[in-house]
Amino acid sequence: MSLEIPDSMDDCLYFTRRVMDDGKVMCWVEKETCKECNKGLMGKPRGDDGKVKIRAKEYVCPDCKHTVEKKEYEETLTASIIYTCPECKHSGDTQVPFKRKKIKGADILRFQCESCNADIDIAKKFKKKKE
Numbered sequence: 178m179s180l181e182i183p184d185s186m187d188d189c190l191y192f193t194r195r196v197m198d199d200g201k202v203m204c205w206v207e208k209e210t211c212k213e214c215n216k217g218l219m220g221k222p223r224g225d226d227g228k229v230k231i232r233a234k235e236y237v238c239p240d241c242k243h244t245v246e247k248k249e250y251e252e253t254l255t256a257s258i259i260y261t262c263p264e265c266k267h268s269g270d271t272q273v274p275f276k277r278k279k280i281k282g283a284d285i286l287r288f289q290c291e292s293c294n295a296d297i298d299i300a301k302k303f304k305k306k307k308e
């Protein structure tokens with residue numbers, strides 16, 4: 178498998194780079210095409226000021242306004258990962274369902290190194306609240 182890094186972050190719902198002690202991970206989730214019209218890329222709705230509503234609880238198609246509940250949509254997505262394994266230094270890429278699991282109280286996206294089968298975890302970052 179050879180994954181291509183997306184040209185634009187605008188095509189991604191999620192993008193992160195992590196550096197670990199002996200490895201690194203780049204992970205992204207590309208927006209999926211609307212299932213109703215097969216044209217629009219499903220994304221967070223925009224407000225009247227044109228800004229994306231990041232806290233919105235749904236995704237909407239900009240073309241036909243088809244709306245899907247956030248959780249339902251995210252569970253159908255695929256995460257693409259390029260990594261260097263911290264255990265065996267293997268460099269590879271993989272794709273896994275974008276489903277986070279609760280591990281020790283944190284939201285974790287876990288995948289396995291294709292060479293040594295070690296678990297590699299991508300923890301959800303905690304953003305500082307502005308308000």
Ligand SMILES: [Zn+2]
Binds near residue numbers: 215216241
């Ligand atoms: Zn649509």
Ligand SMILES: [Zn+2]
Binds near residue numbers: 265291
């Ligand atoms: Zn490994």
